[in-house]
Amino acid sequence: xxxxxxxxxxxxxxxxxxxxxxxxxxxxxxxxxxxxxxxxxxxxxxxxxxxxxxxxxxxxxxxxxxxxxxxxxxxxxxxxxxxxxxxxxxxxxxxxxxxxxxxxxxxxxxxxxxxxxxxxxxxxxxxxxxxxxxxxxxxxxxxxxxxxxxxxxxxxxxxxxxxxxxxxxxxxxxxxxxxxxxxxxxxxxxxxxxxxxxxxxxxxxxxxxxxxxxxxxxxxxxxxxxxxxxxxxxxxxxxxxxxxxxxxxxxxxxxxxxxxxxxxxxxxxxxxxxxxxxxxxxxxxxxxxxxxxxxxxxxxxxxxxxxxxxxxxxxxxxxxxxxxxxxxxxxxxxxxxxxxxxxxxxxxxxxxxxxxxxxxxxxxxxxxxxxxxxxxxxxxxxxxxxxxxxxxxxxxxxxxxxxxxxxxxxxxxxxxxxxxxxxxxxxxxxxxxxxxxxxxxxxxxxxxxxxxxxxx
Numbered sequence: 524x525x526x527x528x529x530x531x532x533x534x535x536x537x538x539x540x541x542x543x544x545x546x547x548x549x550x551x552x553x554x555x556x557x558x559x560x561x562x563x564x565x566x567x568x569x570x571x572x573x574x575x576x577x578x579x580x581x582x583x584x585x586x587x588x589x590x591x592x593x594x595x596x597x598x599x600x601x602x603x604x605x606x607x608x609x610x611x612x613x614x615x616x617x618x619x620x621x622x623x624x625x626x627x628x629x630x631x632x633x634x635x636x637x638x639x640x641x642x643x644x645x646x647x648x649x650x651x652x653x654x655x656x657x658x659x660x661x662x663x664x665x666x667x668x669x670x671x672x673x674x675x676x677x678x679x680x681x682x683x684x685x686x687x688x689x690x691x692x693x694x695x696x697x698x699x700x701x702x703x704x705x706x707x708x709x710x711x712x713x714x715x716x717x718x719x720x721x722x723x724x725x726x727x728x729x730x731x732x733x734x735x736x737x738x739x740x741x742x743x744x745x746x747x748x749x750x751x752x753x754x755x756x757x758x759x760x761x762x763x764x765x766x767x768x769x770x771x772x773x774x775x776x777x778x779x780x781x782x783x784x785x786x787x788x789x790x791x792x793x794x795x796x797x798x799x800x801x802x803x804x805x806x807x808x809x810x811x812x813x814x815x816x817x818x819x820x821x822x823x824x825x826x827x828x829x830x831x832x833x834x835x836x837x838x839x840x841x842x843x844x845x846x847x848x849x850x851x852x853x854x855x856x857x858x859x860x861x862x863x864x865x866x867x868x869x870x871x872x873x874x875x876x877x878x879x880x881x882x883x884x885x886x887x888x889x890x891x892x893x894x895x896x897x898x899x900x901x902x903x904x905x906x907x908x909x910x911x912x913x914x915x916x917x918x919x920x921x922x923x924x925x926x927x928x929x930x931x932x933x934x935x936x937x938x939x940x941x942x943x944x945x946x947x948x949x950x951x952x953x954x955x956x957x958x959x960x961x962x963x964x965x966x967x968x969x970x971x972x973x974x975x976x977x978x979x
C-alpha cells in the first residue's frame with residue numbers, strides 16, 4: 524500500500540493505493556488556501572446529489588464540501604516516498620492466525636512485530652488478525668498525509684509528543700513568545716484536524732446512504748423471493764451493524780438525502796426525527812425542514828459549511844424544545860449550542876417541571892447555559908415524596924439483608940436505631956394527621972346537587 528499526491532487544477536489530491544490491484548482505498552482533496560472555485564466546479568449542482576449555494580470564503584468549509592461531493596478525475600500523479608506497508612508483499616515474520624487456528628499471517632516486507640517507538644504497540648497483541656494489522660499499520664504509518672501537511676504533523680510531534688524534544692535549552696524566547704507560538708501552532712493544527720474530520724464524516728455518510736440504498740434494493744428482492752429479510756441479513760452480513768444499516772436505509776429512502784451528506788449521519792438522522800408532517804409530504808423533506816427553520820441554501824446567500832452545521836444544530840435543538848411545548852428564544856438556543864451543548868431529555872424534563880411549577884423558563888435556560896447544559900433540579904412535592912418512597916425501599920432492603928447476617932448486630936449503632944424509631948413515629952403521626960385533614964378538606968369541597976340539599 525502506498526500514498527500518492529496527484530496534482531489537480533486547484534491543488535493536490537492525496538490517495539492511498541493498493542499497489543497490487545491499483546484499487547483506490549481513500550482519497551482526500553487538498554486545496555490551496557486561496558478561496559477560488561475550481562474552473563470545472565459550478566456553483567449549481569451538477570447532479571442530483573449536489574447542493575446548490577455559495578459557500579462563505581472559508582477554506583476549510585470549501586475543502587469539506589468538495590471532499591464530500593467531488594471525486595473528480597485525477598490529472599497528474601506524484602508518488603510519495605513509500606511509507607505505507609503493502610500487505611501483499613510478504614516477509615519471513617509470521618504471526619499465528621487466531622481466527623482459524625491453522626493458517627499463518629505473514630507481515631509485509633519491512634514490518635516487524637516489536638514497536639519502533641513509544642507510540643506503537645507490539646503486533647503480537649493483534650493476535651494475528653489480518654484486518655486488524657492492516658488497519659493498525661494504516662494508522663501508525665500516517666505522518667500527516669491525511670491532514671495534507673506532513674511538516675505540521677512533524678512539528679506537533681517534535682514540540683509536544685516526543686519526550687525531551689521541547690527542552691528549554693537554547694530557547695531564548697520569552698514566556699509570552701512561547702505561548703503565542705504554541706497557540707498559533709495548535710490553532711492551525713486544530714483547524715486542519717476539524718476540516719479533515721468533517722470531510723471524512725461527510726464522505727462516509729454519503730457512502731453509508733448509498734449502502735443503505737443498496738440494502739433497500741436487496742431487501743425488496745429478498746421479500747419477493749418469500750425469504751425473511753432479517754434472517755438473510757444476519758446470515759450474510761455483520762449483525763452488529765444492522766442498526767446502522769437500517770438507519771441509512773431510512774435515509775436513503777428520503778428524497779435528496781445525498782445532497783446533505785456533508786452534514787454527517789448523526790445530524791441527518793436527528794433531523795428526520797423532527798420532520799413535520801408537512802416536511803414529509805414535500806419532494807425535499809430536508810430542504811423543507813431547513814427552510815422552515817430559517818436555514819438558507821439560496822445561491823444568493825453566502826454561508827459556510829460550518830455555519831450550516833451550526834444552524835442545523837440550532838434548529839434541531841429548537842425543535843426538540845418545541846416538541847416538548849417549551850418556548851425558548853432562539854438567541855439563547857444559539858448561545859447554548861455554540862458552547863457545545865445539546866438539549867437532552869434530562870434537561871427537557873427539568874424545564875417541564877419548572878414550567879409546571881410556574882417558574883420562568885427563560886431564566887432556567889439561562890442557568891443551563893451558565894452551567895454548560897446542566898441545571899439544578901428543583902424541589903417539588905412529587906419529588907420529595909419520590910425521595911421518601913425510594914429511600915424507604917432501600918432501607919427495608921438493607922434491614923432485610925442485615926437480619927440474615929447475625930453478626931451484623933455487632934456493628935449496628937443503637938443510637939442510630941433509636942433516632943430511626945423516633946423519626947418513624949413522628950412521620951407516622953404527621954402522615955395520619957395530614958391524611959385525615961386532606962380527606963376532610965375533600966369532603967367539605969364536595970357540593971351536593973340542588974335536589975339533595977335540605978332532605979326531601
